[in-house]
């Protein structure tokens with residue numbers, strides 16, 4: 723295998739990008755609160771929290787803490803039994819060094 727082909731197999735961490743998502747919550751469908759917090763528990767970025775405003779059925783839909791951190795992993799959508807939350811990719815952003823587990827000192 724040629725050198726240039728080999729290099730293509732590894733990430734260039736300086737240019738590593740990650741998807742950015744838009745999260746939509748349909749408050750009226752949600753049964754958040756004591757009955758459900760699945761989207762909150764399964765979000766790996768921990769950017770959802772229980773809202774303080776109830777919907778018409780007395781449930782508390784989640785709210786987004788930091789939309790810019792949604793990676794469009796889709797777990798909230800997958801685990802919601804009420805089809806009350808969904809995500810779509812709206813762009814990409816460069817991953818900050820402190821978001822990379824191996825540390826900045828290993829970026830070449």
Ligand code: SF4
Pocket residue numbers: 747751752753754755758759760761762783784798801802803804805806807
């Ligand atoms: S998983 Fe669905 S129903 Fe449950 S709190 Fe989240 S949005 Fe609401």
Ligand code: SF4
Pocket residue numbers: 743745761764765766767768769770791792793794795796797798799809
């Ligand atoms: S798509 Fe993933 S990162 Fe985005 S809000 Fe849902 S669970 Fe969190």
